[in-house]
Amino acid sequence: MPSQSEPVSEKVSEFQSYIRPAEEPHRTIPEIMGRETRERTWHDLLAYFLRPTNGHGLGTDPLAAFLKTVKATTSIDSLEGDLETVRVDTEVQTGDEDRVDIFLTQEEQWFLCLELKVHSSEHVGQTDAYVETEYIGTRSKADYPTDSHHYLYLTIDDTDTPTATEFEQLTWDRLLNAWETLLPEYMDSGRYPNRGVAQFAEFLALVRTEVGDPLEGLETYYTDVQAAKRAHEELARALADGLKTGVRQLSSERQALRIRTKSGRFPQFTEGKYNRIEIDKPPWQAGRPKPTVCIELNFHLRPHLGPGEVQHRPSVAVNLDIRGGSNLKQDLRSAFNNRVDKSEYRPMGFGEPHTNTKWHFLTTEVVLDEVDDPTEAVLEKFKILYGFETEIDEIATTVPEP
Incomplete structure (x- = not known):
């Protein structure tokens, strides 16, 4: 797979030049x-x-x-x-x-x-x-x-x-x-x-x-609003393009994955195009009111509250999500808990979801300026969660009917 490190790393640096720590009063x-x-x-x-x-x-x-x-x-x-x-x-x-x-x-x-x-x-x-x-x-x-x-x-x-x-x-x-x-x-x-x-x-x-x-209040975070907005959009676009390409290559010999790029508003910016990527397979979409399982790559490109601590640098959260159908969702969570020892994933950076979340089963975060190749680092976390493929297939298709 061709490395995405140079363009994404450059855009991380550019974005960083316009962002300030949230606790720094201006x-x-x-x-x-x-x-x-x-x-x-x-x-x-x-x-x-x-x-x-x-x-x-x-x-x-x-x-x-x-x-x-x-x-x-x-x-x-x-x-x-x-x-x-x-x-x-x-x-x-x-x-x-x-x-x-x-x-x-x-x-x-x-x-x-x-x-x-x-x-x-x-x-x-x-x-x-x-x-x-x-x-x-x-x-x-x-x-x-x-x-x-x-x-x-x-x-x-x-x-x-x-x-x-x-x-x-x-x-x-x-x-x-x-x-x-x-x-x-x-x-x-x-x-x-x-x-x-x-x-x-x-x-x-x-x-x-x-x-x-x-x-x-934006001056708390950005030296210039327009420059930060442009840097945010360019970084999000580069990440989205690189991650979608990488996911497709990783799954080329398996059942095709569905990759959906979600739009979302960057706080204060009204034209943000990329907020997260959701990845799933047809068997993981049980249909309403059954719950949905997906692996979500959630872009955190601003000071934000991340899993367990306050983050002040651009990052991508990698989550295994179970959402929708509240009662059945709990059944599905219980089925995962019975089969998966979450402690095994701590050495790989995964942990319990943040207390504010409603959906995450396992979660981790890749801080983009801490790695040489941001795209590859996120894809490596995706591979770990995708290791659940067989179990997700089986559990999602055998969840009790409402």
């Missing part, structure tokens, strides 16, 4: 410093990435994605011009008490007055004052075309609305979604400074935590 630098609730922290970080000339090395991409999101989600559309020449200022004075959080300008073409809200609402008359003032800092609004005066209210919750009707509203989660699409390119291409990419990822992790996005 806290952003602002959270560590206790500054995550200060709006000044947020608009300083936002302005830092919006300025193409800053030292992050990400160029105009963050600014372009920001302006594209504004145009796509509001009625603001006249934000044209060379992105390299967009000026980004913070804390711009407009009166004795008021300061615009961020003021973006394309000289003589347009301006965007940006008010950020994270843990507070608008002060009384704040946005009205920004609209009514003739100057923002030392610059006169009259220097810009009247139809290119733009105002944006960036907030966590779209129920927190600005007083001034001239302000368009944008929620942080929309900006987060736009910026997260940039991370895979930043991380994979090698053309961007590691420091800048790490800073950008930190800022997005801070935003993600605060907005309560459906992806909230």
